[in-house]
Amino acid sequence: MARPQESVVHGSKAQTQQPSTFTDALAQPQQLPALDRLLRLPGVAALVTQHGHTVVADTARTLLSELRSAAVGHQLAQSAIESEALTAALHTRVQARLAPRMRPVLNLTGTVIHTNLGRALLADAALQHVQAMMAGPNNLEYDLATGARGDRDSIVEGLLCELTGAEAATVVNNNAAAVLLTIAALARGRQVIVSRGELVEIGGAFRMPDVMESAGATLVEVGTTNRTHPHDYERAITDQTALLMKVHTSNYAVQGFTSAVDEAALSSIARKHGLPLATDLGSGALIDMAAHGLPREPTPQQMLKAGCDVVTFSGDKLLGGPQAGLIVGTREAIGRIRTFPMKRALRMSKLPLAALEATLMLYQRPERLAQDLPTLRLLTRPLAAIEATARAVLPALQAALAPRYTAECVALQGQIGSGSLPVERLPSAGLAIAPVEKKGSGRALDALAAALRALPLPVIGRIADDRLILDCRCLEDDTQLTTQIPHLSLSPLAGQPSKKEHP
């Protein structure tokens, strides 16, 4: 999919290379048509009718100016300025310009909740609710019972309280915002105590010490990387302390000689000193994952039962909804957070709010959740079904890749992803593709990965141990891949050792 900026001069190589004397002469700058004349060519006029003058004329202007530069540099073939060539070039460029930059892809990385690939997939119910709510006005901040102004939080607060057992709840843009707002509202200008073992970096520059600073609070680190004890917190508490905080180490594990103070123990310390306790859970599974045969993950309801005043978690990780930051807790703490002025800058938009409401409603029918919620459906997809998908794809792939690459079905270990359960692996299955020629195999794998990304529905795999791995857990419909295999275009040299390696 060539982007306009990638092709300086449109057309085949023959048009931009130095032409041979007899077959293709050089074009002179003055031979290029004027913009008006170009726009009146029949094929171009049709484009204008279809898309309007603005985008076609603008694209034509850019094309002409690039062709002019090529002609001035004696790099433009006569054939490139013929009417058909110009029309074709404009068609390609206008189409590329009008194509969205955000595109669907196939996630065959083996990581189900992949941040780079958009995290959780929305359930059908959520998509339908978004469509219905966005197409016209809605009661986002309007109380239909009284006709008075309403609060957008009230759309999901009842559901969140029901599902987590919290007294109150509020929502913001994402969990990073939820943590920032919680710290700012409860501890601005004062101290927050956190264990050294929990000073997490989530990626994308979300680091606990920096978040504290942005929120205007002072971080007080206690304990050591591997061990923190109750008396570490006790000793650090002064009249400057405003908050005790736990951070779920969602993307790494501290193993071996370790000790941490759990929420229940920490909450009794907090209570004794009249301080609030906040926990940043990160992924926030709302159900017992173990009941679905998945690794256990702490839930907000457990954290609240253990005595936390505030629990923050993401909407688009294990919860399986849109990007959102959910804050649940006591009426007192949530009241302070909700009325803190920064909340207005971090508030959720109506679009994800509609998706969040519909997603949370699915949790009212837990028996159906593994069917209705795509994230849970993919995480619990039976291994036999994943293996069957891999087998269904194999023959077409083998045929397309032979003789340069071999492909086989393999057992794999996938992950949940997005900082959830970093150590646990999900037994999975898929395809492993290896270059036949071992010399230059790195380049051959890169070329194959690029060809897969260039498909109409780009296929994203991963390279490991000199093989390209396509994990089939998230490929529920194998035709999404098999129907594309004929479009796979491998460069002629892919898989062949370069001259450099044959001295």
Ligand SMILES: *Cc1c(COP(=O)(O)O)cnc(C)c1O
């Ligand atoms: C993922 C995560 C965050 C950030 O959440 P976003 O929704 O991506 O903003 C914060 N804290 C923890 C522990 C996390 O795992």
